[in-house]
Amino acid sequence: MGISMVQVLERLGHEVEFPMGQTCCGQPAFNTGYWKEAREVASFFVDVFSQADVIVAPSASCTAMVRNFYGELFRNHPKAAAAAAVSGKTFEFTEFLVKKLGITDLGARFEGTVTFHDGCHGRRELNLKEEPRKLLRAVKGLELREMGLCEQCCGFGGTFSVKFPDISTAMGEAKVGSIEETGAQYVSSCDPSCLMQIGGILTKRKSPIKTIYIAEILASR
Amino acid sequence: MSHAAQFDRDARKKAFDLRHRAVINKATTTYSTTVAKTKAAFLDWEFGRQNIRQRKWEAINHLDRYLEEFEKNARERGTIVHYAKDAPHARTIVLDLCRAKNVRKLVKSKSMLTEEIHLNEFLEEHGVKPVETDLGEYIVQIRKEKPYHIVTPVMHLTKEDIDQTFHELLGSPLGSSAEDLTAIARKELRQEYLTADMGITGANFVVAETGMISLTENEGNARLSVSLPRIHVVICGIEKVIPKLSDIPNFIPMLAVSGTGQQVSCYNTLVGGPRQPGETDGPEEMHVIFLDNERSRVLANAEQREILHCIRCGACLNACPVFRTIGGHAYGTTYQGPIGSVLTPLLRGYPGWKHLSYGSSLCGACTQMCPANIHLHHHLLKNRRNAVNSGAGKWYEKILFIGWSMVMRCPFIYGFGNFFGRMGQKMMRLLRIEGTILDPAQNWSKTRAVGTIAGKSFHAWWRERQEVNGHYKTSRPESHS
Numbered sequence: 001m002g003i004s005m006v007q008v009l010e011r012l013g014h015e016v017e018f019p020m021g022q023t024c025c026g027q028p029a030f031n032t033g034y035w036k037e038a039r040e041v042a043s044f045f046v047d048v049f050s051q052a053d054v055i056v057a058p059s060a061s062c063t064a065m066v067r068n069f070y071g072e073l074f075r076n077h078p079k080a081a082a083a084a085a086v087s088g089k090t091f092e093f094t095e096f097l098v099k100k101l102g103i104t105d106l107g108a109r110f111e112g113t114v115t116f117h118d119g120c121h122g123r124r125e126l127n128l129k130e131e132p133r134k135l136l137r138a139v140k141g142l143e144l145r146e147m148g149l150c151e152q153c154c155g156f157g158g159t160f161s162v163k164f165p166d167i168s169t170a171m172g173e174a175k176v177g178s179i180e181e182t183g184a185q186y187v188s189s190c191d192p193s194c195l196m197q198i199g200g201i202l203t204k205r206k207s208p209i210k211t212i213y214i215a216e217i218l219a220s221r
Numbered sequence: 222m223s224h225a226a227q228f229d230r231d232a233r234k235k236a237f238d239l240r241h242r243a244v245i246n247k248a249t250t251t252y253s254t255t256v257a258k259t260k261a262a263f264l265d266w267e268f269g270r271q272n273i274r275q276r277k278w279e280a281i282n283h284l285d286r287y288l289e290e291f292e293k294n295a296r297e298r299g300t301i302v303h304y305a306k307d308a309p310h311a312r313t314i315v316l317d318l319c320r321a322k323n324v325r326k327l328v329k330s331k332s333m334l335t336e337e338i339h340l341n342e343f344l345e346e347h348g349v350k351p352v353e354t355d356l357g358e359y360i361v362q363i364r365k366e367k368p369y370h371i372v373t374p375v376m377h378l379t380k381e382d383i384d385q386t387f388h389e390l391l392g393s394p395l396g397s398s399a400e401d402l403t404a405i406a407r408k409e410l411r412q413e414y415l416t417a418d419m420g421i422t423g424a425n426f427v428v429a430e431t432g433m434i435s436l437t438e439n440e441g442n443a444r445l446s447v448s449l450p451r452i453h454v455v456i457c458g459i460e461k462v463i464p465k466l467s468d469i470p471n472f473i474p475m476l477a478v479s480g481t482g483q484q485v486s487c488y489n490t491l492v493g494g495p496r497q498p499g500e501t502d503g504p505e506e507m508h509v510i511f512l513d514n515e516r517s518r519v520l521a522n523a524e525q526r527e528i529l530h531c532i533r534c535g536a537c538l539n540a541c542p543v544f545r546t547i548g549g550h551a552y553g554t555t556y557q558g559p560i561g562s563v564l565t566p567l568l569r570g571y572p573g574w575k576h577l578s579y580g581s582s583l584c585g586a587c588t589q590m591c592p593a594n595i596h597l598h599h600h601l602l603k604n605r606r607n608a609v610n611s612g613a614g615k616w617y618e619k620i621l622f623i624g625w626s627m628v629m630r631c632p633f634i635y636g637f638g639n640f641f642g643r644m645g646q647k648m649m650r651l652l653r654i655e656g657t658i659l660d661p662a663q664n665w666s667k668t669r670a671v672g673t674i675a676g677k678s679f680h681a682w683w684r685e686r687q688e689v690n691g692h693y694k695t696s697r698p699e700s701h702s
Contacts, residue, residue: 002679018683023629029622031583033605033614037626044630124585153542157582162664164229164580169668170236170546171582174246200669 001192004219005058005093008106019048027065030073032159039073046070046079046086054100055090058215060122060190063092068125092122093215094190098131105138110220113143114212115184117175117198118151119191132190132214139217149178156197172201179209186212224553225576231551232580241377241548248376249539255482256536262484269475270594276471277530277593280429280463284520287429287462288511294432295509298494303510304459308338311456311512315340315421318508319349322452324418328410330436330443331355332423333371333533334456334512337555340421351421352413354442356406363390369549371556372480372535377548410442420446420504424457425532426472427509430465434492434509437476439483444490453495453504459511460520460529472532479534479592515568525567525600530593531560537587537597543580552577559587563600571608578604636680643674 006016026042029035045066049055057063067087074083097103114136122128136144155161155171162168176198179187185208189195192213199211222230235241260266280287292302305311318324327344329335329351341351341362353362357374361367364386368374375383380399387393393405422443426435434455436443447453463472469491477483496503520526538544538558549557554565554577562577578601587597608614628634649655656666665671 003682018679020680020684021632023632023635026629029625031602031605032579032618032622033602033607033609034619034622035606035609037622040626041629120582120584120586124589151586153582153584153586155542155582157584160579160582162662164232165664165668166233166236167543167546167580168582170242171542172669174242174542174546196672197669199672200665203670203672204668 001213001216002058004213004215005056007219008097008215009056011106012101012103017052019052022048025062025065026073027062027069028158030065030069031157035073039077042066042070042073042083043079046083049086049090050082052089054096055086056093056096057090058093058213059192060092060095060119060126060128061193063090063095064121064125066090092126092128092190094132094135095126095128098134104134106135106218108138108218108220109140110217111141112186113145113182113184114186114188114217115145115147115179115182116150116214117147117154117179117187117189117191117194119189119194120153122190123151128190132188135214135218136188139220142217145182145184147178147182147184149175152178154194154197156193158193161197168197169201172197176201176205176207180207184209186210186217188212188214188217190214224573227553228551228576228580231553232547235547235551242546244377244379245545245548248373249545252482252539256478259478259482259484263478269471270592272471273475273532273592274527274530274594276463276468277532278527281460281520281526281529283464284459284462287464288459290429291427291432291462294430295494296432298432298497300432300494300507300509303508305510305512305514307514308512311338311510311514312340312343314510315454315456316344316347316349318452318454319344319347319419322418322506324349324452326350326352326413326417327419327421328352328354328414328417328446328450329358329421330423330438330446331358331374332421332456333368333555334423334458335421336368337514338456338512340456352410352417354410354414354440354446355438356403356440356442359406359410360386367550369557370535370538371533371558371560372538377550414445414449417450419452419454420448420450421454421456422446424455424461424509425476426463426469427457427461428464428466428469428491429462431493433466435469435473436490436492437473437480437486437488438490439481439487441488444488447490447492448503451505453492453507455492455507455509456512457509459513459516460531475592476532476534479532479536479590519564519567522567525603527595528560528563528567528600530595531564532593533560534592536590536592540586540590541581542584542586543582559597559601563597563604566604566608571604571611571613575604575608575613578608639678639680643676643678646671646674 009016024041025045026038030038067090070083070087074080091100154175155168160168187198187209195211202209295302303314305314344351353359360383361374369377383402384397387402387405388395422436424434425437473489474485477486495505495507519529537560541558544558552561554561556564562581566574566578581601583598585598591597628638654660660666
């Protein structure tokens with residue numbers, strides 16, 4: 001997953017650095033209401049990444065946390081300015097390619113029918129819709145088939161998925177139903193955590209549909 | 222049973238009820254399609270949302286001024302204005318009025334606020350018969366249920382269910398058509414209207430400038446409740462006041478589209494007071510009861526005050542995948558869905574109700590649909606933070622996140638944790654305990670497969686690559702410059 005993203009970026013001629021000290025953006029604690037603990041971890045994140053020119057994340061959810069919620073998390077905090085700087089240069093992978101670099105055709109080839117799941121953070125926090133689709137449409141051999149409920153939540157929701165496992169699973173089942181209706185072989189997304197949820201239900205149902213993170217398609221030749 | 226335990230139990234029951242899922246999905250899908258079509262007729266829907274937000278902001282942030290302005294203007298035309306601090310106070314005002322005016326029966330149009338204060342049960346206990354006249358509310362009342370949805374009280378029932386209900390309770394023949402069923406209810410209700418002494422309505426908007434009440438409905442039952450009985454009583458929250466009459470045309474289409482996907486609702490009525498000298502019809506008396514019931518506490522909270530901008534259209538419920546999954550009754554509240562999950566803990570306290578703010582994947586579909594542009598899912602986050610800060614969090618979660626924070630700030634231990642996770646998963650699979658009650662991750666694995674953690678981590682791949690390339694760097698924060 002991460003490897004595919006590095007491959008795509010390096011093929012485009014970018015120098016990729018992976019700070020080995022990185023851990024988490026702080027979202028799990030933030031979403032559960034533990035902002036003090038979230039701030040401690042987010043502060044560590046800011047230190048680790050402050051020197052980068054651009055930060056690209058293989059997750060719309062983590063990107064949304066850093067870009068949209070650090071401002072609130074660091075309000076009146078000595079690190080507010082440093083956090084804002086990091087927020088401003090953090091991009092989701094497909095967003096970086098399409099919006100920042102203006103690239104849609106990566107010369108990829110991938111044989112198969114794919115349906116795309118708009119993760120909630122990508123769709124509603126980062127306002128991404130066409131970016132991943134433009135990239136997928138340019139992939140040779142790939143057929144994109146839209147599902148009816150492409151923008152509906154998969155039910156993951158971080159700690160929600162284990163605090164309310166039944167609601168979360170039932171939401172996932174509705175999502176998977178919509179995916180199955182397309183007859184696609186693969187379901188892709190900008191958010192690995194959604195794919196973990198969707199994949200968990202697909203596997204439990206012994207469905208032949210596979211989950212695949214978007215960079216893995218884009219890195220295929 | 223605690224509210225949280227009740228929520229857990231009822232939500233679980235509905236989550237895998239496939240009949241329920243099908244009924245609600247059909248209703249919400251029809252709704253979404255209709256709304257999308259009507260919205261497309263707007264030149265600029267986003268402008269409409271900003272417009273509502275602005276007007277509501279003005280009203281809510283100067284609520285004291287507008288309430289007084291309304292009171293003054295309403296009084297001039299003979300309306301009597303009451304203020305109720307809480308539910309018992311509001312109920313007492315209504316009952317006192319009933320006793321003073323010898324009211325034995327009253328008709329009601331749809332009002333969630335009367336649900337909030339449990340008015341019907343209270344009146345019945347005290348010998349006054351309340352009759353719901355909105356068709357959906359009427360069905361709910363005769364079935365002795367609670368409304369399933371703030372706008373669509375019987376969204377969970379099919380035509381066949383209602384046919385069955387009418388057959389059992391009103392003696393109508395089975396197999397009646399929708400038109401027949403409506404006619405049956407109409408006939409029953411017409412008799413009630415003619416013998417009612419009081420009409421109770423809510424208010425969609427309360428106009429300060431003119432001292433008027435604005436009512437939006439589709440059945441004409443609200444205007445009949447206003448005009449036929451000799452006393453008209455309005456009960457509404459203090460947040461319903463808007464400054465000007467010219468605000469009304471801005472709100473009404475937004476409410477109609479978001480509520481039901483109509484361009485405009487069938488009946489929109491402005492009520493300006495009781496019968497005036499020289500007029501031949503209308504009620505002899507009109508009362509307006511403003512209810513606080515902890516709303517002023519929300520008003521004092523600058524960060525979350527915008528929740529009072531809500532116009533109760535129900536769009537957030539229809540858009541919410543949690544609502545679609547568990548249905549309206551599982552919430553155990555007057556207001557269901559996202560607005561209820563934000564508002565209930567604010568009005569009734571975090572200790573009993575914070576679970577509702579956690580019962581959401583924070584997907585934001587509610588915020589996207591809200592015509593008042595209230596950032597509902599961000600308020601869920603704020604509720605969660607406030608619940609934790611007020612000491613209402615769970616003790617083990619606190620310990621968990623303190624530990625988590627320590628690990629996340631120490632990459633070495635984090636790396637070790639990843640290694641441990643790999644080993645752990647192999648062990649669990651070897652011992653076949655994945656998904657059983659021995660599995661520490663059973664809340665995930667009981668219903669979902671666990672993805673296999675990659676054999677080699679990205680960290681390991683990267684480290685090897687750097688070593689091969691000969692420029693291995695340690696990237697601890699202090700050395701990463």
